[in-house]
Amino acid sequence: MAQESKQSKRLTMVEIAKEAGVSTTTVSKVLNQLPGVGAQTRARIQRLIEQNDYVQNHAARHLRKGQSGSIDLVIMRLEGGYDLGIMHGVQDALEESGHRLTVFATHENEDTERLWLRRLLDRSTDGVLLLLPYERVGIPNALMEQNIPFVAIGDRNEPTTTFPTIGSTIWLGGYTATEHLISLGHRRIGIITGPLHLTTSRARLAGYREALERAGIGIDPALICEGNYLLGDGIKQTFTLLNQPDPPTAIFTGNDAQAAGVYQALYKRNIRIPDDMSVIGFDDVMYTAQMAPPLTTIHQPLIEMGRMATGMLLRLIAGLPLDSNHVELSTSLVVRESCAAPRTHPLSTT
Amino acid sequence: MAQESKQSKRLTMVEIAKEAGVSTTTVSKVLNQLPGVGAQTRARIQRLIEQNDYVQNHAARHLRKGQSGSIDLVIMRLEGGYDLGIMHGVQDALEESGHRLTVFATHENEDTERLWLRRLLDRSTDGVLLLLPYERVGIPNALMEQNIPFVAIGDRNEPTTTFPTIGSTIWLGGYTATEHLISLGHRRIGIITGPLHLTTSRARLAGYREALERAGIGIDPALICEGNYLLGDGIKQTFTLLNQPDPPTAIFTGNDAQAAGVYQALYKRNIRIPDDMSVIGFDDVMYTAQMAPPLTTIHQPLIEMGRMATGMLLRLIAGLPLDSNHVELSTSLVVRESCAAPRTHPLSTT
DNA sequence: CTGAAAGCGCTTACAG
DNA sequence: CTGAAAGCGCTTACAG
Numbered sequence: 001m002a003q004e005s006k007q008s009k010r011l012t013m014v015e016i017a018k019e020a021g022v023s024t025t026t027v028s029k030v031l032n033q034l035p036g037v038g039a040q041t042r043a044r045i046q047r048l049i050e051q052n053d054y055v056q057n058h059a060a061r062h063l064r065k066g067q068s069g070s071i072d073l074v075i076m077r078l079e080g081g082y083d084l085g086i087m088h089g090v091q092d093a094l095e096e097s098g099h100r101l102t103v104f105a106t107h108e109n110e111d112t113e114r115l116w117l118r119r120l121l122d123r124s125t126d127g128v129l130l131l132l133p134y135e136r137v138g139i140p141n142a143l144m145e146q147n148i149p150f151v152a153i154g155d156r157n158e159p160t161t162t163f164p165t166i167g168s169t170i171w172l173g174g175y176t177a178t179e180h181l182i183s184l185g186h187r188r189i190g191i192i193t194g195p196l197h198l199t200t201s202r203a204r205l206a207g208y209r210e211a212l213e214r215a216g217i218g219i220d221p222a223l224i225c226e227g228n229y230l231l232g233d234g235i236k237q238t239f240t241l242l243n244q245p246d247p248p249t250a251i252f253t254g255n256d257a258q259a260a261g262v263y264q265a266l267y268k269r270n271i272r273i274p275d276d277m278s279v280i281g282f283d284d285v286m287y288t289a290q291m292a293p294p295l296t297t298i299h300q301p302l303i304e305m306g307r308m309a310t311g312m313l314l315r316l317i318a319g320l321p322l323d324s325n326h327v328e329l330s331t332s333l334v335v336r337e338s339c340a341a342p343r344t345h346p347l348s349t350t
Numbered sequence: 351m352a353q354e355s356k357q358s359k360r361l362t363m364v365e366i367a368k369e370a371g372v373s374t375t376t377v378s379k380v381l382n383q384l385p386g387v388g389a390q391t392r393a394r395i396q397r398l399i400e401q402n403d404y405v406q407n408h409a410a411r412h413l414r415k416g417q418s419g420s421i422d423l424v425i426m427r428l429e430g431g432y433d434l435g436i437m438h439g440v441q442d443a444l445e446e447s448g449h450r451l452t453v454f455a456t457h458e459n460e461d462t463e464r465l466w467l468r469r470l471l472d473r474s475t476d477g478v479l480l481l482l483p484y485e486r487v488g489i490p491n492a493l494m495e496q497n498i499p500f501v502a503i504g505d506r507n508e509p510t511t512t513f514p515t516i517g518s519t520i521w522l523g524g525y526t527a528t529e530h531l532i533s534l535g536h537r538r539i540g541i542i543t544g545p546l547h548l549t550t551s552r553a554r555l556a557g558y559r560e561a562l563e564r565a566g567i568g569i570d571p572a573l574i575c576e577g578n579y580l581l582g583d584g585i586k587q588t589f590t591l592l593n594q595p596d597p598p599t600a601i602f603t604g605n606d607a608q609a610a611g612v613y614q615a616l617y618k619r620n621i622r623i624p625d626d627m628s629v630i631g632f633d634d635v636m637y638t639a640q641m642a643p644p645l646t647t648i649h650q651p652l653i654e655m656g657r658m659a660t661g662m663l664l665r666l667i668a669g670l671p672l673d674s675n676h677v678e679l680s681t682s683l684v685v686r687e688s689c690a691a692p693r694t695h696p697l698s699t700t
Numbered sequence: 701c702t703g704a705a706a707g708c709g710c711t712t713a714c715a716g
Numbered sequence: 717c718t719g720a721a722a723g724c725g726c727t728t729a730c731a732g
Contacts, residue, residue: 010471012709023719028711038717058474059412060709063724068409070452078437080430080636087428091455095462100452100474102420105441112445121360124408124450231640263642272620286430287637290581292613362725373703378727388701410725413708 011052020045031056070100071313072128074116074139077105081256081285082302086131086153089306097314099126106132117142127317129153129309149316153309155200164316165326166309170200173298173331174207174252177280180296180333181250182215185341186278190223190241190248192234192258204254204282223248227258234261242269249342250278256285259295259338274340284334294336301329361402370395381406412474420450421663422478424466424489427455431606431635432652436481436503439656447664449476456482467492477667479503479659499666503659505550514666515676516659520550523648523681524557524602527630530646530683531600532565535691536628540573540591540598542584542608554604554632573598577608584611592619599692600628606635609645609688624690634684644686651679 013031017024022041029037030045037045048054062068073090075083087103094101102125106113117139120128127149130139133156140163143150155167181189191208194201205224212219225240227233234253238261241248253259259281263273271277273293281288281297288295308329312322363381367374372391379387380395387395398404412418423440425433437453444451452475456463467489470478477499480489483506490513493500505517531539541558544551555574562569575590577583584603588611591598603609609631613623621627623643631638631647638645658679662672 010473014709024710025712025719026717029718032711036717041717053468053471055468055471057413057709058472059409059418060724061711062409063407063413063726064709064711066724078434078441080434084428084430084434087453091428091453101454102450103437103441103453104451118403118405121403121405122408123360257640260637260640260642264640264644267642270622287610287640290607290610290614290637292610292617292642294614364725374726375703375728376701379702382727386701391701407725410708411727413710414725414727416708 011054013054013056016045016048016052016054020048066123067317068124068126069098070102070125071310071317072102072104072116072120072125073131074104074106074128075131076108076133080287082154082283082300083131084286085300085302086306086309089303089308090129090310091306092303093307093310093314097310099314113139120148121146127313129306129313149313151309151312151316153305155203158199161325163325164312164322166305166312166329167326168300168305168329169331170203171207171210173282173300174204175211176207176331176333177252177282177298178208178211179215180335181252181278181280181339182211182217184250184278184339186248186250187217187342188220188223188246188248188250190225190251192225192227192237192241192251192253192262194227194229194254196226201254208252227254229255229257231257231261231264234258234263235265236261238262238265242271248277250280250339252280252282254282256281256283256288256295256297259288259297260291263291263295273338276343278339278342280339288334289336291338293338296336296339297334299332299334301331304329361404363404363406366395366398366402366404370398416473417667418474418476419448420452420475421660421667422452422454422466422470422475423481424454424456424478425481426458426483430637432504432633432650433481434636435650435652436656436659439653439658440479440660441656442653443657443660443664447660449664463489470498471496477663479656479663499663501659501662501666503655505553508549511675513675514662514672516655516662516679517676518650518655518679519681520553521557521560523632523650524554525561526557526681526683527602527632527648528558528561529565530685531602531628531630531689532561532567534600534628534689536598536600537567537692538570538573538596538598538600540575540601542575542577542587542591542601542603542612544577544579544604546576551604558602577604579605579607581607581611581614584608584613585615586611588612588615592621598627600630600689602630602632604632606631606633606638606645606647609638609647610641613641613645623688626693628689628692630689638684639686641688643688646686646689647684649682649684651681654679 013024013027017027026037027045030042104116130150130152131154133154151164153166155170156165193205196202209219222244225237227237251262253262259279262279266273266277273279281295284297284299288297315322363374363377367377376387377395380392454466480500480502481504483504501514503516505520506515543555546552559569572594575587577587601612603612609629612629616623616627623629631645634647634649638647665672
């Protein structure tokens with residue numbers, strides 16, 4: 001009973017105003033830290049606000065100001081890899097700005113995407129962060145048409161400057177990974193790429209080629225296998241590589257999932273990492289440090305990318321210009337325990 | 351130029367009404383599928399709506415109806431394990447209801463939590479899903495006081511019936527895991543638990559004990575190690591177990607992260623899984639299938655839990671009663687490749 | 701079947 | 717420094 005009455009009742013601004021003996025105009029001013037209120041009045045109102053735990057009604061503000069204070073993050077699905085790092089960064093950046101984050105997963109379903117697109121028109125979002133690798137149902141075009149600020153995260157297949165994008169130095173990553181292996185003494189380096197119709201997959205391969213060429217190592221087409229960024233491809237192509245007359249002493253994979261596949265294939269054959277085979281991945285997704293042994297990989301600055309993308313979006317929402325329509329953050333090598341000098345004894349395949 | 355004019359202009363409801371030569375009342379009725387509109391009128395308005403891609407302004411509806419159409423998911427941090435599965439389920443359930451999902455990460459920071467709590471008062475969320483293992487800054491109490499519908503996901507330390515919660519059959523999971531190992535022929539089974547001051551950690555241990563007792567196997571305190579649900583604990587306690595005069599032939603861990611630690615420790619000592627040591631985890635987090643070899647583990651129905659929690663919350667928001675204030679979904683065994691019959695030869699520790 | 705009007709809770713010129 | 721009043725874009729009794 002006494003309990004019941006303790007339940008704080010939501011007050012409105014008019015009630016606060018009445019209580020304080022002023023107009024809502026004045027209350028509004030102190031809430032929004034606007035000038036034009038006497039110090040005493042301000043203090044009195046301030047106290048009342050705190051006492052009652054008063055917070056402005058969001059819908060009313062939103063309606064009046066035309067800003068919802070929240071942004072959308074659109075992804076294909078939650079996978080715990082790339083997406084997770086980005087979300088981290090976005091959350092970080094948003095914490096300061098006070099915006100809310102609405103997460104929407106399309107599941108690669110065109111109907112779902114269209115639904116989301118339609119809902120976007122209700123003005124409940126101030127801007128959107130696109131984490132979709134492909135151009136799906138013309139989302140960027142639709143957003144531009146509707147004048148909704150957005151920035152696309154992750155490297156796109158088609159390099160574009162029509163809208164703001166943020167990526168990382170993929171080519172350099174491919175180069176760095178290969179270079180690392182070469183510096184360890186490897187000469188026969190296998191690569192399991194992503195789908196080669198994607199620009200970003202080709203960029204890794206190009207970096208690989210460049211490193212080999214610079215080191216004066218010939219490129220053996222037999223060492224280049226194509227995958228689809230899936231664990232299963234890592235397994236399958238490892239066996240392809242292993243079954244060759246002169247197998248590689250190291251394998252570089254287009255992403256970490258494929259590296260996990262390599263691990264599984266090697267484990268089956270009882271080939272030790274890094275003693276008998278070096279493995280290097282790409283992305284530096286959360287679980288890479290959990291692998292046995294921990295994976296050496298190319299780090300994509302996912303958190304920073306998410307943070308920067310958010311920063312860009314916030315500028316766009318505020319009507320400010322961008323320094324550049326496309327920015328690339330630097331990839332880097334993360335040395336853990338999956339690479340070593342090549343074995344000196346021949347591979348004894350079980 | 352012609353391009354420019356193609357940019358569709360946002361219309362308001364009054365404009366649609368004017369265009370159709372009717373009142374906003376009528377337009378509103380067709381938009382909300384309410385009766386009381388002539389078939390012809392309805393059709394005409396319908397067409398206009400579609401032609402103009404008209405969508406009701408969210409803020410205005412929200413203000414008027416007192417419902418924001420979005421719910422909050424509060425988590426400590428995005429980790430790609432437990433949280434991810436839950437989010438999947440929540441997204442699923444929300445897709446049907448049309449609610450939006452706002453994700454908020456507290457980072458275990460009390461200030462951030464209080465900030466969120468305060469923001470909750472602006473009525474921009476219809477309800478909240480709590481994915482916090484501990485009672486932090488009295489969040490449940492605050493929510494109850496504010497009359498904000500919520501349901502807590504995941505097993506709590508203190509069993510509670512004061513507010514809606516959803517969990518899974520932890521004890522049964524501990525029992526099932528141990529039973530599986532026993533059925534494979536293991537007699538000396540090590541366990542690396544979570545912090546034993548947590549009810550849920552003790553539940554796993556109790557299940558382990560029950561299975562052993564039922565099988566008539568004595569309980570050896572030396573085989574029970576306490577961890578903190580971290581990978582590092584898995585590594586450390588594996589060595590503890592391994593260094594004993596009579597080491598176990600199988601290890602059961604309180605969660606999958608600790609299992610990953612076990613993998614790393616065993617890999618260092620060159621002990622093969624499952625040939626020389628069986629390992630079984632708990633949770634069935636996304637990456638367990640990626641481990642080498644894929645981890646046999648106890649599955650927590652994370653997706654279903656997220657889905658059901660959302661369903662419960664939606665009922666609460668709608669003012670409907672719950673069938674039960676606490677529900678537990680069933681854990682189950684997922685057999686992959688990390689368990690086998692115990693080795694017959696002695697362990698040759700490298 | 702249809703519409704005029706009030707009102708949700710704020711913010712913002714504008715006037716004093 | 718302070719306030720009266722309009723208005724953001726809808727929905728909902730209520731009347732016709």
